Amino acid sequence: xxxxxxxxxxxxxxxxxxxxxxxxxxxxxxxxxxxxxxxxxxxxxxxxxxxxxxxxxxxxxxxxxxxxxxxxxxxxxxxxxxxxxxxxxxxxxxxxxxxxxxxxx
Numbered sequence: 768x769x770x771x772x773x774x775x776x777x778x779x780x781x782x783x784x785x786x787x788x789x790x791x792x793x794x795x796x797x798x799x800x801x802x803x804x805x806x807x808x809x810x811x812x813x814x815x816x817x818x819x820x821x822x823x824x825x826x827x828x829x830x831x832x833x834x835x836x837x838x839x840x841x842x843x844x845x846x847x848x849x850x851x852x853x854x855x856x857x858x859x860x861x862x863x864x865x866x867x868x869x870x871x872x
Contacts, residue, residue: 768791768792768793768804768805768867768868769792769793769794769795769801769802769803769804769805770787770792770793770794770795770803770804770805770806770807770864771794771795771797771799771803771805771806771807771822772784772794772807772809773797773806773807773808773809773812773815773818773822774807774808774809774811774812775809775811775812775813776809776811776812779809783807783860783861786861786865787861787864787865787868790865790868790870791868791870792864792868802826802829803826803829804829805829805830805832805864805867806822806826806829806830806831806832807831807832807833807834807860807864808822808831808832808833808834808846808851809833809834809835810833810834810835810836810839810842810843810846810854811835811836815833815835815842815845815846816845816846816848816849817849819831819833819846819849819850819851820849820850822850823849823850830852830853831850831851831852831853832851832852832853832854832855832860832863832864833846833847833851833853833854833855834854834855834856834857834859834860835854835856835857836856836857837856837857837858
């Protein structure tokens with residue numbers, strides 16, 4: 768599975784990507800030309816909803832999973848309105864994708 772992760776937090780990005788790579792995912796670069804199988808957006812990124820809108824326009828049939836603080840109901844609403852397929856709490860994002868990869872933990 769090819770995953771495009773949109774996150775401004777380098778520490779989180781490295782931790783998340785390493786888990787998904789270990790489970791067999793291929794991580795794509797933001798400026799790459801490959802089409803992802805899944806897009807994952809960190810809602811704490813600058814203009815996350817704007818990025819979701821652009822990504823939805825560019826990849827209309829690709830699932831977009833948005834994650835953020837579980838108390839950020841407004842952020843989840845904005846993400847859904849922008850085109851996110853699913854919104855989950857930060858703590859469950861890694862496991863949610865591992866589930867899609869057929870892996871747990």
